[in-house]
Structure formats: structure tokens, C-alpha cells
Amino acid sequence: MKMEKKALIKVGVVTMHEVVNYGSFLQAYATQYVIEKLGFECDIIDYQFPNEWHIERGIAGARGIKKNISNIVYKLGIKPGHRKKIKLNKAINKYLNLSKRYNNPTEIKNAPPIYDIYLTGSDQTWNPKHTKGDDTFLLAFAPDNAKKVSFSASLAGNNLEEKYKSLFKKFLLEYDNLSIRDSGGNKIIRELIGKEANVTLDPTLMMNRNEWSLFSKNRDSKYSDNSYIVFYLITHSFDVTPYIYQLLKNLQEKTGLKVYSFSKIPSSFSINYEICHDIGAEDFIELFEKSSYVVTSSFHGTAFAVNFGIPLYSVIDSLDTTDDRQVSLLHKLEIEHCLVPLNKPFDDIQPVYNVEKEQLNLEKLRSDSFEYLKNSLSD
Structure with a gap:
């Protein structure tokens, strides 16, 4: 008699998967x-x-007619941002197992997808600056008594506006297991529900460097080993210009290395660089993997640098920044000397670290995060 295969438990993840980033x-x-x-x-x-x-x-x-026009124009790929969106959309459709499409909170509440477990994923899914209190990211659409889990959800700070507190309290209490990505978020969690959440790694760090390297090999190699600096500037959380440009110029003068930049650099800084803001997802991984240095104000720029063990300048506005994502990660890896607060003297910065020790710390954090996730989904 043929044994029937046991059906796998199905997990539905809500996250910010198609932001052009x-x-x-x-x-x-x-x-x-x-x-x-x-x-x-x-x-x-x-x-x-x-x-x-x-x-x-x-x-x-964009909304309405403007949105329709924008959707038509971006497909022409005229601007770098459009080409980036085309490539990321191609990756989304190639690599992600997507459910039915939901266009707004009402749609998903009226006809929710059915899973054994509902999970709020990572990125800034609990940051009201972006969500504006959209309770979809708090799994409000899930059926009554459904199993709810969070994995590395980020509040991106340690304070929550008063107007969102009752909303968060109501839905956080309905979760069976909670984990957040950044340690500072536990100040909010404690205040709201009287206990702390587990602190787990960003999912990009749950895949080790060999797994990411295999991902990048889904297309032909483009970059040479150890011959350039990656510059990845993000300004939506805090703005560290023009200091970060001065830092990059200083590093290029010391090393003689060219720069790959994800954004335009003002010509007044005389930095020799190649723009790379419309590359594909696989290219992004290889670019970090083969770099000599990473200069970034981005959390994920920081995360990929440490995953590959690359010397790092992780630039922040201050050591007590309200957006503590980079600070939290580098403290846990014991390489906080790679944090570069605004206007730190260049001679006092040390981007190199003991990669073997850092990777051991990362593997321990990875193991702990896997344990949380496995237990949360299996309970």
C-alpha cells in the first residue's frame, strides 16, 4: 500500500517585498x-x-491616472530608476512564491488568504513612519484564532507615537510568538505588552555567504575581486552628507580604488566612480561579495558587508541615533568600531575587523534565530 505524503505546513508572510529597493x-x-x-x-x-x-x-x-501613466512609462526603462524597478520586478516574479494580489487593507480583510501560520516578516513592517498604522502588517486580516508569528519585524527605533500605541497593543497581544530585528524596539514592546520580544537577525543574514554567492551565480559574473569600493548611500532615515562624501574621497585617495556608487556623487568631491543604481538583484550580491571596502549609511548595505566579511564604514548620524538598526547589529557582532558617527575624524576610523571572530558571532546569532523560527512555526 502506497503511503500518502504528509502535507507540509503552509506559512503566509506579509512584508514589504516590492518597494523599489x-x-x-x-x-x-x-x-x-x-x-x-x-x-x-x-x-x-x-x-x-x-x-x-x-x-x-x-x-x-502616484494615484489614479498618474499611477497608470507612471506604470506605462517605467516599462520603457528610460530612467535608471525605471530600469531598476524592471529588474527587481523580474526578480520578484522569478524567485518569490506569490499569493493572490491584494491592493489595499479592505481587500485582504474581506477575502484573506488561508494559511496554517501567518507571519509578519522583516524590514520596517512595524515602522509607522512608513506603514501609517496599516494593521495589515499586524496581521489584522488573519482569521480568528489563527496562529500568528513575527520574525525580525523592525520598529526602526525605540519610541512609538501615542496615536499608534493602542493599535499595536491590541494586535501584538494576539501573536503567539514575537521577534524583532533591532534591540531598541524592546523598549516599545515592554511598554505595550509588559514583556520583551526575541531579537533575531535580519533574514538576509540568515543566509550565509556561500548561499548568497550561489544566488548571485544565477547569472554570469560581472565584477573583479578586491578592486573597488562599494558606496551605498540611503538618506530616508538620516542624512550624513556631505561628510560621507568626504570620507569616501579620503578612502579613495588612500587606496587608489575606483568606486561603484548607487547614487550620483556631487562633482565637487572629484571622486572617480561608476554609477550602478540600476543593476539586478544578483549583481547587487556579487558587487558586495567581491568588494574591498563598503562605505554605507544603509542597514542592508551594512548587513551584506558583514555577511561577506568586507571592511566596513557604517555611517550613522550619532551613536544614540533613534534609528538603531546598524548600531544594534554591529554591537552584537562585536565590531562596533566600524560604526562611523557623523564628523568622526578619518584617522580615528578602523574599518578592518577580525573576520573569523565576526563570522563566529554571526553564526551563533544565526543559529539562535533559526531556533526561534523553528520553535515558533512548530509549536
């Missing part, structure tokens, strides 16, 4: 990858973010 796509892919690695089925719930609900509340984005 490398980190957003890669964290969603990594979340799916590690859940499947643990032996579960996994879908990324295809919830549009941002959508008109968010735009009405102040998030930048």
Missing part, C-alpha cells in the same frame, strides 16, 4: 528561503505597499 526584495527572498529550509511551505502574501490607503496618509506615490 534591493534590501526589501532580498529580505523577502531570504525569509521565504529560510522558512522552506526548515521544511515548511511558504508564500509571500502579495500585498501592495505602498497602496492608495498609504498615499492618502502621506506616503509618496
Whole structure:
């Protein structure tokens, strides 16, 4: 008699998977990858973010006719941002297991997808600066008594506006297991529900450097080993210009290395660079993997540098910054000397670290995070 195969437990993940940002796509892919690695089925719930609900509340984005025109124009790939969006959308459709599409909070509440477990994924899914209190990211759409888990959800700070506190308290109390990505967020969690959440790694760090290297090999190699600096500037959380340009110029003068930059650099700094802001997701991984140095104000730029053991300048506005994502990670890896607060003298900066020790710390954190995720999904 033929034995029937036991059906796998199905996990539905809500996250910010299609923001035109490398980190957003890669964290969603990594979340799916590690859940499947643990032996579960996994879908990324295809919830549009941002959508008109968010735009009405102040998030930048096109609506109505403008949105339709924008969707037509970007497909022509005329601007670098359009080409980047085309490549990231191609990666989303190639690599992610997507559910039915949901265009706003009402749609997903009226006809929620059915899973054994619902999971709030990583990235800034609990940061009201971006979500504007959209309770979809707090799994408000899940059926009554459904199992709810969070994995490395980020509040991106240690304070929550008063107007969001009752909302968060109501839904956080409904979770069976809670984990956040950044240590500072536990100040908010304690205040709201009287206990702490587990602190787990960003999903991109749950995949080791060999696994990411294999991902990048899904297309032909483009970059040479150890012959350039990666410059990845993000300014939506804090702005560290012009200091970060001066730092980059100083490093280029010391090393003679060319720079690959994800953004335009003012010509007044006379930096020799090649723009790379419209590369594909696989290219992004290889670019970090083969670099000599990374200079960044981005959390995911920091995360990929440490995953590959690359000398790092992780630039922040201050050591007590409200957005503590980079600080939290580098303290846990015991390489906080790679944090570069605004205006730190260049001669006092040490980007090199003991990679063997750092990788051991990372592997321990990875193991602990896997343990949390496995127990949370199996309970």
C-alpha cells in the first residue's frame, strides 16, 4: 500500500517585498528561503505597499491616472530608476512564491488568504513612519484564532507615537510568538505588552555567504575581486552628507580604488566612480561579495558587508541615533568600531575587523534565530 505524503505546513508572510529597493526584495527572498529550509511551505502574501490607503496618509506615490501613466512609462526603462524597478520586478516574479494580489487593507480583510501560520516578516513592517498604522502588517486580516508569528519585524527605533500605541497593543497581544530585528524596539514592546520580544537577525543574514554567492551565480559574473569600493548611500532615515562624501574621497585617495556608487556623487568631491543604481538583484550580491571596502549609511548595505566579511564604514548620524538598526547589529557582532558617527575624524576610523571572530558571532546569532523560527512555526 502506497503511503500518502504528509502535507507540509503552509506559512503566509506579509512584508514589504516590492518597494523599489534591493534590501526589501532580498529580505523577502531570504525569509521565504529560510522558512522552506526548515521544511515548511511558504508564500509571500502579495500585498501592495505602498497602496492608495498609504498615499492618502502621506506616503509618496502616484494615484489614479498618474499611477497608470507612471506604470506605462517605467516599462520603457528610460530612467535608471525605471530600469531598476524592471529588474527587481523580474526578480520578484522569478524567485518569490506569490499569493493572490491584494491592493489595499479592505481587500485582504474581506477575502484573506488561508494559511496554517501567518507571519509578519522583516524590514520596517512595524515602522509607522512608513506603514501609517496599516494593521495589515499586524496581521489584522488573519482569521480568528489563527496562529500568528513575527520574525525580525523592525520598529526602526525605540519610541512609538501615542496615536499608534493602542493599535499595536491590541494586535501584538494576539501573536503567539514575537521577534524583532533591532534591540531598541524592546523598549516599545515592554511598554505595550509588559514583556520583551526575541531579537533575531535580519533574514538576509540568515543566509550565509556561500548561499548568497550561489544566488548571485544565477547569472554570469560581472565584477573583479578586491578592486573597488562599494558606496551605498540611503538618506530616508538620516542624512550624513556631505561628510560621507568626504570620507569616501579620503578612502579613495588612500587606496587608489575606483568606486561603484548607487547614487550620483556631487562633482565637487572629484571622486572617480561608476554609477550602478540600476543593476539586478544578483549583481547587487556579487558587487558586495567581491568588494574591498563598503562605505554605507544603509542597514542592508551594512548587513551584506558583514555577511561577506568586507571592511566596513557604517555611517550613522550619532551613536544614540533613534534609528538603531546598524548600531544594534554591529554591537552584537562585536565590531562596533566600524560604526562611523557623523564628523568622526578619518584617522580615528578602523574599518578592518577580525573576520573569523565576526563570522563566529554571526553564526551563533544565526543559529539562535533559526531556533526561534523553528520553535515558533512548530509549536
